[in-house]
């Protein structure tokens with residue numbers, strides 16, 4: 001698969017291009033960035049031609065797929081440009097500025113029969129796959145609660161697109177919350193149906209929220225909550241994911257992020273009769289560890305295999321639209337931001 005890159009400087013250079021290069025069936029053929037110095041530096045680094053205009057690149061270079069790693073406000077137009085050139089697209093999360101725009105984009109790709117994959121790579125983490133397997137085999141009994149906490153330290157930075165509503169579409173919720181929603185829905189294999197939440201600017205005074213917390217209820221009635229923050233130091237963050245059920249629990253620590261790291265603790269402790277003693281140490285937990293495989297490469301490989309199969313798959317792209325609906329609803333509830 002021959003790849004072109006739109007938005008070469010950030011996550012593309014750090015994670016996506018290295019992921020493409022590690023995949024035996026993929027090859028990088030050109031990069032494009034709006035900033036000429038970035039385009040040139042990245043192009044030279046990987047030994048491929050560089051451009052500053054996406055249409056220029058796509059009309060001069062032969063490629064099968066386009067990876068888009070630009071700020072959110074660019075996603076819709078650039079994905080549509082790539083589609084007009086007949087390309088399959090791997091688009092970074094979140095899909096677009098809101099659910100309506102996201103839905104439109106997915107429909108256009110489906111109509112054209114081109115693959116559209118959104119960069120929610122955390123579901124390929126071996127410990128998240130393990131957590132899903134435990135849920136599916138009934139290892140937690142009837143799941144009743146799901147939680148995710150994801151934070152990073154993101155102080156005011158002059159010119160940062162993520163700190164402007166018109167460029168990023170929102171703050172911590174749009175940037176980190178979307179990962180949590182997508183991952184929880186993957187693990188539970190069902191969607192969030194109802195949410196109630198708060199957004200705040202507790203620490204920083206930029207335009208978008210620096211923290212958000214919400215409670216939810218899924219289709220089958222699982223309750224849960226998500227906390228996302230731009231204002232907790234990286235070293236102080238637990239970034240935890242927890243699932244509880246009638247027979248046990250799964251707790252993942254250090255698994256939410258860009259690497260396949262962390263530990264999953266699984267406790268199987270079904271309990272028959274009520275016990276007033278409430279013995280909390282009766283069962284022995286088991287631990288599983290991250291395998292340190294490149295998550296971006298895994299997602300690139302799945303994307304390529306889907307394209308090669310000739311049967312485009314829109315399940316997760318549609319799920320990503322539903323994720324945006326949850327975010328839209330929470331922003332509506334907090335309209336003052």
Ligand SMILES: NC(=O)c1ccc[n+]([C@@H]2O[C@H](COP(=O)([O-])OP(=O)(O)OC[C@H]3O[C@@H](n4cnc5c(N)ncnc54)[C@H](O)[C@@H]3O)[C@@H](O)[C@H]2O)c1
Nearest residue numbers: 007008009010011033034035069070071074092093094119
């Ligand atoms: N899946 C993940 O793990 C992950 C991690 C980080 C970022 N992201 C997503 O990736 C996207 C980019 O985030 P980032 O952190 O890399 O941002 P960034 O600002 O660090 O990098 C974006 C790059 O795009 C370039 N750019 C800006 N406008 C452009 C345009 N109109 N055309 C072409 N290039 C343009 C910039 O010059 C820069 O090189 C966002 O959607 C973000 O949410 C995903």
